[in-house]
Amino acid sequence: MEYKPSDFETKWREKWLKDKIYSAGLIDSNTKKFYSLYSFPYPSGDGLHVGHVEGMVANDIVARYYRMNGFTTIMPMGWDGFGLPAENFAIKTGVHPHIKTEESVANFIEQINKVGIGVDWDKEVGTHRADYYKWTQWIFLQLYKKGLAYKKLAPVNWCPKDQTVLANEQVIDGKCERCDTLVEQKEMSQWFFKITDFADRLDKDLERVDWPEGTKQQQRNWIGKSEGTKVKFKVEGEFTSTLPGEIEIFTTRLDTIFGCTFLVVSPENQVIEKYKDVIRNISEVREYVKAAKNKTDLERQMQKEKTGVELMGVKAINPFNQDRLPIFVADYVLNTYGTGAIMAVPAHDERDNEFAVKYNLPVFPVIAKEFGEPKPNEQFVDGVSLVLFNKQNGEYGFIKHKNGFVGLVSGGISDNEDYYQTAKRELMEETGLWDYESIHKLGEVVYAHYYHSGKKINRFAKTQGMLVVLNSAQKKELSLEEHEVGFELVWLSPKEIIESYNAEGTKHWQEILLRGVRLTKNLGLDTKTKIENFPENLFTGKGVLVNSFKKPFRFDYVKSVIVIKEPLIADSDLERLQDKYKISYNRFGYWQGVDFLKTDNSLFIVGYDLKEKDELFIEFNSLNIKWENVFEYVSSAEIYKFSNSTTKEPVNDINLTKSENELLEFIFSKAEIDYSQKSSDTATSEMQDWLLKNELGEKTILYKLRDWLVSRQRYWGAPIPIVYDPEGNIHPVKEEDLPLLLPEDVDFKPTGESPIKASKSFKEIAESKYGKGWYFESDTMDTFVDSSWYFLRYIENKNESEIFSLPKFLPSVTNSESNKSLYQVLETLVGKFAEQKVDYAVFGSVAVSLLNRSPHKELGDIDFFISKDSIDTAKKILETIGCNFESESENLYVTLKNDQRGQILAFKKGDLEVELIEVEWDKKIWEQRVLVPFNSSIAYIAPLNSLINHYKRRENTQLINFLEAQNTQANLWLPSDLYIIGTEHTVLHLLYSRFFTKFFFDQGYINFDEPFTKMRHMGLILGPDGRKMSKRWGNVINPTDEVNTFGADTLRMYEMFMGPFEEAKPWNNRAENGVFRFLKKVWELKDRVKTEMINLEVAKKQEVALHKLIKKVSSDIENLSFNTSVAKFMETVNYLGEFEFVKKDLFEILLKLLAPFAPFITEELWSILGNSYSIHQSSWPEAREELLKDETVKIAVQINGKVRGTIEVSTEALEWEVMAMAKEEKNIAKYLDGGIKKIIYVKGKILNIVV
């Protein structure tokens, strides 16, 4: 008989359905279960896709494998029935979406059965059916009750041509997908779910699930947790004092705050209107704000350049250094994130830099690059490294050391030298070069951590790069000493040297050298060096802080101090001058200023000149005089002037009194605040502390995640169960009125409002139930709401009175508590239990036992039970408090004497112990379940099932019953064990499902808070042409066609064989045919089956092959590595095909192993061989270890790592035996003449001989 799938596939399909072999009944806490979950499809008119088949077959194989391994298994199926396509179809044809959807469902069921997916159809759900969406609405009401569903104005995508609201997916490049009209934003009042309350848990709990790392990462990105700081900037008028209120900004880079040169607020920020009276250009500002608000998303995206307007007349004060900063409004700052205001640090942020460059604002670097990692006991050194450029010939000068290493001329700073002085000195000392034209700083200093191998110490080096431009290479003679040291000056092209500075300790030189070359090129001196990858001008990374200090007077920028003896100036005049020339709008950039300070007999005028080119005039004695010339006008003035901004030495000598000297010293005094030289991280946390102490800011955690907009102005969705009174007030629909049915008397044509709104019947029902003038909400819910809980409904899909059976005692947390840590939640609950006079309660997967409700009441001894997984922790704690304990079997029992209770409470308060608890609690609560004393009561927690077993031993029936009651079917079946879902659902569906699960958990409905323990994505199946399957390309493969040509088994196995399950792969009909040929071989093997084999050696060989197959297939299924399983099947069947006969019991093992992959052919052959129905209810074979080990093995013999031959040796052979055999091999022996250096022998693997 030939292999013809159509001969028997229908027969078995019908029998399986009739016998319900895939259905599971109720389970209890002793059941081993497996819940195989496939993401339920949208029942589209196009029918089942090969991608669905791929996922379902994978789910099915794993489910069948676990079933055969004795697990009670379900694989339910359902329909994500609400959605746009059915509604669009209705708009076009007038066919009601319900009819169309159910039609498609019937088609899907037919197709799924054809593929042989073992679905438990008794558990089918459809989100569009009233018995399902009744509970979707019920969930809405529960969320509403807890304050987690609310209504607010929000923009929607509006197509002005179609007069309709569009979903985000319907907007393509800012245009309507149907008519290409530009989409507008329109404000409408809409419903939201407060998922943001759960942001932290949604982020943190990702640690606990077994999901693809990439998907977890995408969820994290979506939630967008970012830790930063809010900082308050006081606001001042231009020439007036502090204005009320402040601008609060959010930053993740507090360490850069000394580089802040302006503030930016979003157009929507209220501070604009708040300071409207002092903003001089308010009308210009308002115009900008209006224009920004009118921009569509598309326009904002298209706009490349940043725009903004300064708020003239107001300044913000940097709390760290009192800099007066200009404030801008610009639409690159979003009002919806953070505080809607930022501190701009153009030196260390790309966007701020772009803005600053455009508006010519100062850029002030405060973070220096840091190379290497901090090391212990570092020696700090401060110095310069020189890039020498010879103008004459365009060559660069380096120092070549004795050992051949070519380095930059470098040296440390001595005494009070500045960098220029050091550079000159080192140049002379090390090279003798003297004929320099100019010396330039190469940007900011750089820091490097490295090990100095010569001095054998760790170093932390601060290095200023300097460029020395030389007129010529003329040298003075160096002292003899220097020659002896072995330096040699060499002139090179820098290119290859730059590449060699790649290691620790020289990497910062690479940076300096590159900066040097760039500067010479920018100065037009070097025209021949060709280097492309110069370091970024803008450094956005973390590093070491520089220039981050506040001094009363900034020595670095003081140009000169004028001392006027016996000044003739009135105090009021002085104040006026102080105000007028108030210094330091900024200490950098174009703002300049003058400080006026008075001692008993002198006036000090401290002049800052920051950009030397600008002239500074001041008003003095009614004269507007040039700063430089003040002393010419004031006879008693003496000027204390400095040669350059880094030297303290005065140009002229003047005699100062003691108090004047003190004042001068004060001007040059050390910083009050100085974060320089600290790492970004250290500085950030120290700055946060400082802000907190001074009440100027605080640490803040922000999330990108926004609340979930669930309103849809559509017909084909679950109606939102809200009713409005005639005044428009919101009321929840009464639970007994659920389901709130979708009305039938509607026109599907889009109007911009939900089609339901015009329904007469809908209105009538509202009025009859709630009163005249009352009306229902006409929006329906986002279909993601429907699909966020379907996996829970499967279990009890026919339960009419409850969403699913709920535990008898429902501890629940209120909204305000829902985002607390579990510790806090439990603590609250304990209080609640106490009020309700319950001794025991179950919360989550742990039981809480209250041992003492009233702290002052005398109690007897208390029994503690600690589960085995937390014994070590518990012992540690108990030892600390001096408590007696004994180990009994696996668990630990503790009797706590009454007088030790106080110790426990004290132990909670003690330093060390508190730390212990908190660490254990936060990190590992679900695993550790440590002993937990609560504030006024003592409670302990333990896993539910261990607790039940514990009380069974103690025969406490009442408690056992109570605890067992928590074992609802939902709690027993979920979380699901394997969830297979497409990559398109990496964010929203999975996130929303997790949100709902956490909400249910908080309400006590369920005892788990993550729904999908293990989740995997099936890879995309591409068309035969390598493109994504699409009607447009005509490359769609229809699974039913494939079943008709090749049979379901071939389709299933081929899809598994195509490639790694989780990767994208193209369809190939010919390869599919190869799988058919394989199944045919299996089919034909049945004619060679023999119960008893005459040739025992052959029997043994076959047995070994089959047991290896068992091992491979079992582990492959567990790892979802189906393609390699199929390959192994093929290999084994090809091998069996070599023999005349196949042993019957071994062939039956093959059938069992193959059954999950190819259920039809295996059932047929199983039956032909006379076995009892059904193979799918038989048990999985076990691999016998002794058959898996080979006696001999072929190992490779390598010479110097290259394979030169193979020898067959016993698996247990010793090195000398193997070596002896290897030496006999001709091809190996010829390499051994030169003598053997080393032998590496890995038993059963390889022999490598080094010669």
Add this chain to the structure above:
RNA sequence: GUCGGAGUGGUGGAAUGGUAGACACGACGGACUUAAAAUCCGUUGCCCGUUUCGGGCGUGAGGGUUCAAGUCCCUCCUCCGAUACCA
């Protein structure tokens, strides 16, 4: 730009740091056939030496660690997916 994932024969893809290319498709040669299809047998990474056999090269590129690297580390390139003024 940022974050993920991936680069291996003509193709889909195998390979706990231990003989790269399992298994399959295709191609080539042969058998059967009047012929074709189907089926079966053999060959098949590239290059060199006539062959058994031996040698060289080879997992996106370049470095490194190791007795030994597709696999581990560093730098870079390409493709796919996600996201984007998120401070």
